[in-house]
Amino acid sequence: MPSDAPLLGAHCSIAGGLENALYTAHAYGCTALQMFTKNARTWAETPLSPEAAAAFDHARSETGITEIASHTPYLINLAGPDPTTRKRSNRALREELIRSSALKIPYAVLHPGSHGGAGEAEGMERITTAVNRLFSEVPDLSTRLLLETTAGQGHGIGHTFEQLAALLSEIDAAVPIGVCLDTSHIFAAGYDIRTRSDYEHTLSEFDRIIGLNRLFLIHLNDSKVEFGGRVDRHAHIGQGRIGIEAFEFIMRDERLARIPKVIETPKEKGERDWDEINLSVLRRLWKG
Numbered sequence: 001m002p003s004d005a006p007l008l009g010a011h012c013s014i015a016g017g018l019e020n021a022l023y024t025a026h027a028y029g030c031t032a033l034q035m036f037t038k039n040a041r042t043w044a045e046t047p048l049s050p051e052a053a054a055a056f057d058h059a060r061s062e063t064g065i066t067e068i069a070s071h072t073p074y075l076i077n078l079a080g081p082d083p084t085t086r087k088r089s090n091r092a093l094r095e096e097l098i099r100s101s102a103l104k105i106p107y108a109v110l111h112p113g114s115h116g117g118a119g120e121a122e123g124m125e126r127i128t129t130a131v132n133r134l135f136s137e138v139p140d141l142s143t144r145l146l147l148e149t150t151a152g153q154g155h156g157i158g159h160t161f162e163q164l165a166a167l168l169s170e171i172d173a174a175v176p177i178g179v180c181l182d183t184s185h186i187f188a189a190g191y192d193i194r195t196r197s198d199y200e201h202t203l204s205e206f207d208r209i210i211g212l213n214r215l216f217l218i219h220l221n222d223s224k225v226e227f228g229g230r231v232d233r234h235a236h237i238g239q240g241r242i243g244i245e246a247f248e249f250i251m252r253d254e255r256l257a258r259i260p261k262v263i264e265t266p267k268e269k270g271e272r273d274w275d276e277i278n279l280s281v282l283r284r285l286w287k288g
């Protein structure tokens, strides 16, 4: 693979072992990937065995892929008003970061959470308190926690750049933290990227309010939902409401060249391999 290949990958399955995410990504010619480190739809914890960690290390050196992000379980909500869910969420996030650090995974993506009607300020304070406490209780975590931009569904926090900047400013300086930008989420949240001027405006707003130096990962997804629709539904690249041009702007943007980009587009059943299709569309855009 040429050294100037784009840092591009997909969300890959861990069925049959964590290392399979790396082998699958490699088979697609990826230089980055996202994965879960356990079943993301349950609270049950899967302790990491030394054998599983060794197999993962081996696969990393065999494939040469080091730009890896874990996605934290979907059930986690640090911002909610229910104390039981919050307690479980804090524990699940702690276990995720311990597991990701043990696997030497550089990034872990987290949806900031939903305040469930308690109000934005209260929800945001719950998030920053939980993150600060976690990193002070487990100080040797090496994985950087990335707060993902969200679509603004329901009481979800993280759909404005101002909210994300406010969260970052309340998190202790010693905490490795950053942001993951999801194209379909920001589009649904009301940040347009469809034309060159809208794209430039959105990127400069991100830089002004959050800072491009705090952007560590990009999720490349088209959107089934219209602009500003505030619902999270991913579509294949160039086949949703965002359209192909925005992805060309991103793939060819020098400011974003060193930031890994992963697709989370629908896998679909049937004969067509949609990851292959979406990745090759993006590689074509990159080549120009």
Ligand SMILES: [Zn+2]
Residues within 6 Å of the ligand: 148, 182, 219, 264
């Ligand atoms: Zn995403």
